[in-house]
Amino acid sequence: MTDENKTNRRQFLKKGLSLGMVAGGAMILGKPDFLLAQNAPQGLPDLVAVRNGEPDTLFNKGIELMGGMSQFVKKGQTVVVKPNIGFPRLSQAAATTNPLLVKTIVESCYAAGARRVYVFDNVVLPTSANARNCYRLSGIEDAAKEARAIVVPVDDFSYRKVEIPGGKTLKTAEVHSLILDTDVFINVPVLKHHGSAHLSIAMKNLMGIIKNRMEYHLTGLDQCIADFCLYRKPDLNIVDAYRVMMSHGPSGQNVENPTNVQLKKTILLSRDIVAVDAAATRIFGREPEEIGYIKMAHAQKIGNMNLKDLRIVTFAL
Template structure:
């Protein structure tokens, strides 16, 4: 189990796991262990933070990224010298009313704005068509212009159960930067998820595994007291989107080998799912 590793590798780690803290404090510690946010964000740069805001659910359900984490990420980007920090997600049912509901109920809109984040409304989206180099199933995609134009792209998903792919974590979270996610479902979900990463990998991935939805995902139960949600109080950080998904799968209790898009992306050399080959630092708060 990589979370119980005792030895600390020399140099900058490939992946950091912090546990037993609050989301914002764990993020700050992880960023420090990764060499500081100024490794990723330089003065004057434009940053896009992409949480999972897909569902009209309160934070206690674990269906969306924790708002405290998003606030901490936005604050840290500005502290590193960012000129502008945008926050957005193309929610699962992208009507104006539902999008506003998701942004509000999740707590992410208020949290991001409290940190001076520029929250981009779903009904204000503009997309451009791009070619996916080497994509086996996904050959083109309409990608939000913020992703195409930003200097730094930070992917901040929540770890949770998903009925179609077993889990949704960092790679699947990128479905929220494309216009038509139904195309993925119709043509081969796992392959499309892996293919998109051939076009644009985030500069940093931060996985929220504080409150983990273990069943009935991705939307989760409307009752936040449900036994479906486990407090794992863990945060992962890595530049390697395949490695972080593999590590998150382990935290959930799944073998990464059993998650289709992780295996495909590893085979396509997008990243490394073999955690034993990576420099991993774990820290308990």
């Protein structure tokens, strides 16, 4: 572990304690994982990459290498699984997270003893008349419900305003109450090209849990994406790089055989949201330094984009 990481943890602990009640409560309730979310327990990898399989087998192998779902979900906890359901597209368009992957994750959460698993995303609204279209077309609504997840409609607008500690541009955000009230937060983005942020991966996917999305666009998209992670990092990031949209993102082509999608059959898992974004950027064929928000988040010590500093476990099925 690098010095950088150590100071980061110390800072994080400080901030966590200064938050007082919330953090204290978390400790008392026996959830120190929340405060240490970024660092893997001794002996377990920082990042896992698996390739050459179907979404379910890829995930099952990946979570096994991460130490099992029990590392993240304890018995009786509530979990929110946050895929990218931002666009009214068929799953083949690769604009949304693979439904089979979402289903497998939900099942795995329940198998680890989760009390309730919620699935939701704040749809990019002016792309479809009804958020329901995105839920339905992407296949995620059906897949998640099959696995007994509670699919929460996005127009159920119950957001609460929070302060971003140390945010450079983003000072406050209105966060969906599910994120604030559930025990475990699993981020399941899809790796894809993005017309205005170059790439959309894990950090970008967090724009789907906040309401003041337009403030990001107005004040500086990259910096705000990075800043938000200072408030809350997911407990686990699972990047879907099974089908990857290589151009015309983030919406892509709404057809069954899109010409801009490449089958990469890969998934990435990590507690470190910056590391997982950096690794996914490489999978896409670009360098992390080229992506504004990854560079900024690394500089703000939100995570580590230097992949060679990390314990990475790769596996090809």
